[in-house]
Amino acid sequence: MAHYGRRLAAAATLACALAGSLPAAESASQFTVPVTYYKLPNGLKVALSRDTTAPLVVVAVYYNIGFRIEPRTRTGFAHLFEHLMFEGSKNLPKGEFDKLIEGNGGLSNGSTRFDFTNYFEVVPSHVLEPMLWGEADRMKSLSLTAESLKNQQGVVGNEVKVNVLNRPYGGFPWLDMPQYANKNWYNAHNFYGDLADIEAATLKDAKDFSQTFYAPNNAALALVGDFDEGQAKKWIEKYFSAIPSSKLPPKPDLAEPTQDSEKRFSKTDKLAEKPALAFAYHMPPRLTPEHYAMVLLDQILLQGDDSLLTQELVKKRGFTDSVDGGINLLGNQFNYNGPMLWIANLIHDAGVKPGQILAAVDPIIEGLREKPVTHEQIGRALVKLRAQFYKDLTQFGGLGRADLMASFSLFDDNPALINNLERELREVTPELIEKTAKQYLRPANRTVLVLEAGAASKAPNTGGAQ
Amino acid sequence: MRTWTLALILAASCFAADDREAPPPAGTPKPFVLPESNTFTLKNGMKVTLAQHGSVPVAAVSARIAFGHANESADQVWLSTFLAELMKEGTSTLTAEQVANEAARMGGQLDVTAGTDESVASIEVLSEFTADAVKLVADVVAHPKLPESEMERVRANNLRQLAVQLSTPQAQANRAFAATLYPNHPYGRLFPSESQLKSYRLEDVRKFYADNIGAQRTHLYVVGLFDPAVRKTIEAAFDGWEAGPAVTRTPPSPVASKRQLLIDRPAAVQSTLRLGLPINISPAHPDYIPLEVTDSLLGGAFTSRITNNIREQKGYTYSPFSQVVTRYHTAAWQESADVTTKFTADSVREILLEINRLRKEPPDGKELKGIQNFMGGIFVLRNSSNQGIIGQLGFVDLHGLTDDYLKTYVQRVNAVSREDLQRITETYLDPGKMTLVVVGDKAKVEDSLKAF
Numbered sequence: 001m002a003h004y005g006r007r008l009a010a011a012a013t014l015a016c017a018l019a020g021s022l023p024a025a026e027s028a029s030q031f032t033v034p035v036t037y038y039k040l041p042n043g044l045k046v047a048l049s050r051d052t053t054a055p056l057v058v059v060a061v062y063y064n065i066g067f068r069i070e071p072r073t074r075t076g077f078a079h080l081f082e083h084l085m086f087e088g089s090k091n092l093p094k095g096e097f098d099k100l101i102e103g104n105g106g107l108s109n110g111s112t113r114f115d116f117t118n119y120f121e122v123v124p125s126h127v128l129e130p131m132l133w134g135e136a137d138r139m140k141s142l143s144l145t146a147e148s149l150k151n152q153q154g155v156v157g158n159e160v161k162v163n164v165l166n167r168p169y170g171g172f173p174w175l176d177m178p179q180y181a182n183k184n185w186y187n188a189h190n191f192y193g194d195l196a197d198i199e200a201a202t203l204k205d206a207k208d209f210s211q212t213f214y215a216p217n218n219a220a221l222a223l224v225g226d227f228d229e230g231q232a233k234k235w236i237e238k239y240f241s242a243i244p245s246s247k248l249p250p251k252p253d254l255a256e257p258t259q260d261s262e263k264r265f266s267k268t269d270k271l272a273e274k275p276a277l278a279f280a281y282h283m284p285p286r287l288t289p290e291h292y293a294m295v296l297l298d299q300i301l302l303q304g305d306d307s308l309l310t311q312e313l314v315k316k317r318g319f320t321d322s323v324d325g326g327i328n329l330l331g332n333q334f335n336y337n338g339p340m341l342w343i344a345n346l347i348h349d350a351g352v353k354p355g356q357i358l359a360a361v362d363p364i365i366e367g368l369r370e371k372p373v374t375h376e377q378i379g380r381a382l383v384k385l386r387a388q389f390y391k392d393l394t395q396f397g398g399l400g401r402a403d404l405m406a407s408f409s410l411f412d413d414n415p416a417l418i419n420n421l422e423r424e425l426r427e428v429t430p431e432l433i434e435k436t437a438k439q440y441l442r443p444a445n446r447t448v449l450v451l452e453a454g455a456a457s458k459a460p461n462t463g464g465a466q
Numbered sequence: 467m468r469t470w471t472l473a474l475i476l477a478a479s480c481f482a483a484d485d486r487e488a489p490p491p492a493g494t495p496k497p498f499v500l501p502e503s504n505t506f507t508l509k510n511g512m513k514v515t516l517a518q519h520g521s522v523p524v525a526a527v528s529a530r531i532a533f534g535h536a537n538e539s540a541d542q543v544w545l546s547t548f549l550a551e552l553m554k555e556g557t558s559t560l561t562a563e564q565v566a567n568e569a570a571r572m573g574g575q576l577d578v579t580a581g582t583d584e585s586v587a588s589i590e591v592l593s594e595f596t597a598d599a600v601k602l603v604a605d606v607v608a609h610p611k612l613p614e615s616e617m618e619r620v621r622a623n624n625l626r627q628l629a630v631q632l633s634t635p636q637a638q639a640n641r642a643f644a645a646t647l648y649p650n651h652p653y654g655r656l657f658p659s660e661s662q663l664k665s666y667r668l669e670d671v672r673k674f675y676a677d678n679i680g681a682q683r684t685h686l687y688v689v690g691l692f693d694p695a696v697r698k699t700i701e702a703a704f705d706g707w708e709a710g711p712a713v714t715r716t717p718p719s720p721v722a723s724k725r726q727l728l729i730d731r732p733a734a735v736q737s738t739l740r741l742g743l744p745i746n747i748s749p750a751h752p753d754y755i756p757l758e759v760t761d762s763l764l765g766g767a768f769t770s771r772i773t774n775n776i777r778e779q780k781g782y783t784y785s786p787f788s789q790v791v792t793r794y795h796t797a798a799w800q801e802s803a804d805v806t807t808k809f810t811a812d813s814v815r816e817i818l819l820e821i822n823r824l825r826k827e828p829p830d831g832k833e834l835k836g837i838q839n840f841m842g843g844i845f846v847l848r849n850s851s852n853q854g855i856i857g858q859l860g861f862v863d864l865h866g867l868t869d870d871y872l873k874t875y876v877q878r879v880n881a882v883s884r885e886d887l888q889r890i891t892e893t894y895l896d897p898g899k900m901t902l903v904v905v906g907d908k909a910k911v912e913d914s915l916k917a918f
Binding site: 030031051052053054055056090091092094095098099100102103104105106107108122123124125126127128129130133134150151152153154155156157158159161162165166167168169226271272273274304305306310311315318320321347348349379380383384386387388390391393394395396397455 | 486487488489490491492493494495496497498519520521522523524554562563565566567569570571572573574575576590591592618619622623626627629630632633634635734735736738767768769774777778779780781782783784785804805806835836837839840841842843844846847849850851852
């Protein structure tokens with residue numbers, strides 16, 4: 001679901017690496033992530049984790065500015081700015097950083113998410129020093145020119161077209177649902193941006209945005225891979241410590257009012273041949289016991305073929321071939337820092353009505369609100385989480401690990417939280433799950449979005465239900 | 467084109483003035499050693515490869531079976547998909563729900579996916595469950611129930627998937643491109659008709675299984691951290707399985723010729739492009755790796771010429787890329803891009819210009835070196851995850867290559883010369899023999915495409 005990547009193909013693979021996460025359950029297989037954490041005097045947070053499986057290193061710079069708090073008159077600006085970060089800096093004219101990365105055997109990308117914008121390289125470990133130098137160069141001396149702005153307005157316009165405007169189910173439900181379910185503008189605007197806003201962006205906007213948010217005291221640097229820690233610290237000091245910090249504006253109020261009745265919307269997708277349905281619930285605050293309980297509920301309800309909604313809607317009812325979704329469709333259950341939704345969605349045949357699907361969903365959800373889940377259900381959820389966590393740790397040279405460490409540094413000032421997740425999840429009891437389901441999976445907390453198939457050219461061919 | 471790009475770089479240089487710092491030098495590359503693998507054959511002909519890898523306690527178990535869409539006749543399109551999906555619906559001893567619960571209990575998700583030349587049943591689990599995962603995969607592959615009760619649901623899913631996929635311009639473009647490159651061959655039949663999907667009976671699926679799946683066609687890979695005693699589990703789980711049909715493959719002999727297809731998508735804000743041609747060489751051919759290097763420099767890498775031109779200089783598109791699509795004993799080269807409608811012809815013109823430029827003039831040594839380094843680095847990345855390693859080993863086995871292929875890959879990438887790239891482009895990438903598919907707003911783009 002990485003629709004915000006600089007490059008679609010690479011971004012999509014990142015999404016696979018980051019989708020779902022986290023550890024659990026006591027057993028023979030245990031793995032503790034080594035974490036070293038410190039801050040430079042200018043406020044840059046640094047998190048290091050060594051792993052010598054392959055001679056690779058991941059360099060990830062996360063800025064504490066996501067699309068949620070971009071300027072109100074400039075929807076899509078945080079993402080447009082992400083593209084400008086690849087357009088050259090004082091010592092690396094346009095294209096030169098890419099050549100330095102690829103020409104040394106590496107990959108890079110960036111992505112814009114709810115609460116951060118990230119830039120990363122996966123490179124052979126012997127090119128760590130030039131990568132740190134390059135990241136520092138664009139942090140301190142980005143070149144912003146009218147030419148590159150115009151060029152990237154064209155590229156970003158095409159990105160929105162290929163991912164949303166010229167695509168059936170474009171933006172459904174990842175871009176749509178926050179706009180319907182949320183009330184606070186910060187959580188409820190079009191994050192990809194209206195094309196008119198993207199076109200209207202000026203060089204001054206970019207300069208202001210850069211000066212305000214792209215500073216070391218608003219960033220975290222994570223390294224994962226085969227590097228010497230002492231040497232890495234020296235290089236980080238050498239290249240980043242002279243970058244001045246900025247005065248950060250106060251964080252706006254992101255609070256989302258409590259929803260007191262179910263909301264239902266429908267939209268017509270003129271390119272879609274088949275209707276679709278999504279439903280979402282507002283999540284408990286992040287890193288609370290209830291949040292961890294929702295992480296388990298997500299596994300029990302939605303993740304994997306054994307999940308309750310897959311068994312009911314796919315296997316038993318035959319409404320669809322797949323129910324998708326989860327917590328934070330543009331990342332995972334931990335790498336955000338504000339109000340969030342748990343979303344489920346499916347594509348179905350025209351012969352099946354949204355009401356039938358919801359009538360099948362409701363007893364499953366109500367069942368969780370009325371009686372505690374079994375220890376076996378919790379056990380399976382914990383094992384699935386732990387296995388997914390381990391897989392994420394190793395994908396793309398360790399990108400998933402860098403992501404969690406950078407996010408926990410940025411939002412919680414503590415990347416070692418990566419090693420607490422298993423314990424927190426194991427402390428969730430059946431009673432807490434029931435209480436959380438009662439409170440957060442209540443009908444009044446739900447938003448339903450029906451997608452009408454505007455391109456359906458003929459009568460439904462078979463119906464789905466057998 | 468070259469001077470035009472150079473002019474921009476020079477302009478940027480002036481802007482950046484003279485006090486530019488050079489990047490600090492890279493260190494000395496660390497040696498990369500491919501994980502050791504051990505391959506053996508069971509009495510029934512099934513091959514098994516085990517490779518210990520990684521520091522995190524997970525293991526991937528993957529059965530790659532030599533059957534897929536390539537084994538479908540013209541009236542069996544997607545029958546492999548039906549079979550793969552039904553294989554997940556229970557075994558002679560487990561219900562579908564029990565299969566799903568078993569997989570989840572190990573921390574995995576069992577996938578059975580039909581591919582073109584081979585299909586895969588795979589799961590990645592916590593290390594301690596490796597033996598259980600082997601047993602589950604063995605059960606699903608060797609003793610699937612293929613139940614009547616799920617046939618209509620699988621059919622409905624496939625009909626829905628067909629409609630959903632064909633509502634995307636990319637699927638429409640891929641369908642037309644493949645059909646043009648490979649007439650009268652399964653490689654050219656990406657999508658069935660609705661009536662075909664409605665015609666398949668359970669007995670067709672069961673016969674397709676009997677005709678195509680068995681020990682001789684299967685290669686099991688276990689990669690990750692696991693107890694080496696899993697070998698005994700593998701032998702016990704698969705030894706009783708019948709040898710089944712021998713591997714059969716009938717690769718096409720496509721002929722490249724210049725074609726243009728315009729598929730109307732009224733009011734589309736972008737045109738979806740496919741430009742390319744079949745190339746009758748396999749990975750064993752000495753020109754194959756030089757072709758991969760040529761592709762990376764031309765359109766495969768982010769810093770490649772076509773991407774730099776139509777994205778980074780012109781802003782016509784977001785995610786253009788070229789690739790060598792490798793099938794059994796044949797290949798194709800293609801550039802794919804979704805471009806703003808009004809720049810459709812301009813985009814085609816620039817792509818052709820970049821191909822022709824490389825046909826006329828070899829790249830300079832620095833540009834080539836950068837691409838070779840890129841490919842060397844990606845090779846390491848590909849071989850540093852369990853799934854990636856299985857993909858690499860499976861590629862070698864599918865194409866009948868030797869162990870040396872991976873061991874000498876980087877060395878052979880680095881041996882490709884500047885002149886090789888020009889020769890490869892001249893020999894294999896002739897725009898006069900390419901197929902161009904455009905899915906877009908016909909009224910707006912038709913006239914401008916007459917130039918090609």
